[in-house]
Amino acid sequence: MAKYSMLNKADVSLDVIILFIIGMIMLITGTLLFPVSAGILPYYENGLYGLLLFIFALQMITLGKTPFREMRQSKLLLIIGVVIASIGIVTCFIPDIFNPIPRILLSLCFGPGGVLLLIQMVFSKEKLRPWLQYGRSFHHLIFGCGAVYLLSMLIGMLIWDHSLFSTSITAVTILIYGVAIVYLAETLRRIYRMYPEAEKSREGDIDLSSDKAMILVTAIFMQLLGILLIPVNWGLLPFSGSAQLGLLMVIFAVQMLAFGNTPIGPFFRSWLMILFGFIFAALGIISCIIPEILVSPLTVLIGALNIIGGITTLGKTCLPLFKKGRNPHLPTPRILVKLYVTQLAMNLVAILFGVSMFVSHLIPGQIIGVILTANGCILLYLLHILSLIDKIRAEGTN
Template sequence: MPSTKQKYIKMREESDLSLEVILIIVLGVFMFLFGSLLFKIHMGDLAYNPDSTYGLFLVIVSFQIITMGKTPFGDLSRSWAIIIIGVLAAVLGMVSCFIPGYLSELVRILVGLILFTGGIALMLQLFFSKEKAKLWIKVPGILKQLIVACALVYGITIIGGLITLIPGITTDPQTAVILIIYGISFFYLAWCIQKATRIYPEEEKKLSLEKNPSKKFSFFQETSLPLSSAIIILVGTLLVLLGVLLFPVTSGTIPFSPDGQLGLLLVIVAIQMMALGETPMGQYKRSWLLIIVGLIFAALGIVSCIVPGILTGLIQILIGGLNIFGGVLLLIKRFSSRNEIKNSTSETFIVPPPVKKLIVTQTILNIVSIIFGLSMLLGGIIPGLVVAVVLVINGILLFALIILLQKITNIKIEMKKDASGG
């Protein structure tokens, strides 16, 4: 039996979970918790926010579309057209999370259609595509289990779509049981995909996260947008949208769901942690320990979206503390490393203009992060309009960050070409 020290060392090792597996696990956690909470919701012991529940589902689906080109109807080329569709789906989900009551029916019908028609499309592809069940059935081992896992998930997806489109065809307890089984089936699917990936690694099917950008832009061609930039686009969109919506919210024109806002923010932070190792306190190794922390954060955010009121204070303190501590820590690291570079060299070091802009942008982002964290912890002390402006600035800076990172990537590519004589 391994000792506590050995277990700790194992937890610190780098995780090999793919983004696809991580998002499937998050969907599993979502469905499992939704089903578990629905028993208490049915009995009247807990409140329920359908708007942010459906909205969160749309945002998670948009993550799959934007980062991998995986839609609810099958895999497509990750073109700018697909990315924009994913962003629009995310915006709809975010508005549903933030502003309850306005999009209730639209979002419910959309989620129902996605589940029902998407489940049918995926089931047909599974059994009629030459590259899926027809091929997998010939190979003994995990691929046969993958057929079972996919069929189980797609079958329950179709049922879930019908339940969403036609409320009342099942009782709440029956729906809860179906959701719990749905969540478990997602976990089984994630395990099958992860094991199959380890046994049959296919390089050509992996995400091209760092390939050179194409010189010829095409709206419908595969884009070389890195995973980190794709997630930043989502976060930037969320912050700008939230900031813009806070203007009418602070004037009392429209209602607002703080639990939907906090829950969605925490789930996105969790996905960033698990997929990239990026946390509010900086970049870390994507260890199994970080994956577990990310799953805990995701679970808290999901519960906050489904059941309003029970985790509001806890998540406010968590997000506020992480933003303040992370902003301060990153500022200290940046200025200390800058001083070390100055002291270690007597020659004048010329910093390229894009790098200078990047440093300035990151510094402002850290300051804005601290202000946002303070607004979380201090409640009504910081005016709502100030928070709205801070959020919009934060989102715009994130978009600027993507452009700067792309410019720096292009400079590195040119430098490699010059060094190789190309």
């Protein structure tokens, strides 16, 4: 679940991290298509489409970046991002429920999106011409952006018409696209390290930091999962457990890579943390694309992380209350009491969820759905409390 972020030792910005994850999705997809085409592995297309839509929505919600252009943060953009994230989540969980909407959305994101981004790069006064004058690193940026935008157009056509190429050529094209995205991400990482001013600050009409945006996304995930599990357990809907676990692992990975937040608590964002984050992302991507192959190990891993994280954080939350008992005359602000209670409830729910993953039928599926929905509501309430605390702090410094 969402925790507070720690200071960074490995300074990698969120937009670079998301680019790396998109590159990983393409590299892993392209690699897996070879055994899939040979009939060695099954393939869950909805899992891939839902994951891509979710990542695009994550860029919109956290960074204000759409597949068509960068935009100021606004309530409208936030709403659109939440809707697309919800479509991506449900597409992952429930096979074929939204067909052909995910394919149409992704075709638009990759195809026309690539065209518009290329046009903006060429004609914008802030991009191509200044980049040509800034030096070698920005020449790599021009090459990386150009390659990604051109290949995006081709990927858009492939999503729209699967028969455009053979499976092998499609796999190679996706692999090349993945390499181009990773190349662009690494180029941006180096530029941000050499020129910190090149990294744009968040602008817009809403005050939603990246870590709070991740809490919002996680809350949406939990609420939709909980709501959908109720009809799923009544046998009214099909369900992809592997994609559900995979998407949750990707959320864990983004939190680890961007903020140093892990399911067992916050850590300094070291290069070791970055490595574990990419491992989590790779496992999640594979589980979304290839059904059932990683269900057992990921069930054990996620269950253990929820139990350990819930117990550990529960102890950290309760310990200050015992220390507070030594100073009975010192009042506790009401907002902090609400924060403690919210964290307490959130960690108890995490422990229950983790135990249910280990002991099947311990908690009925419908009850698990209610628990997860409640967890999503608690996360939204936590987001509200954190926003109030930030507001109080801002007023205190004025």
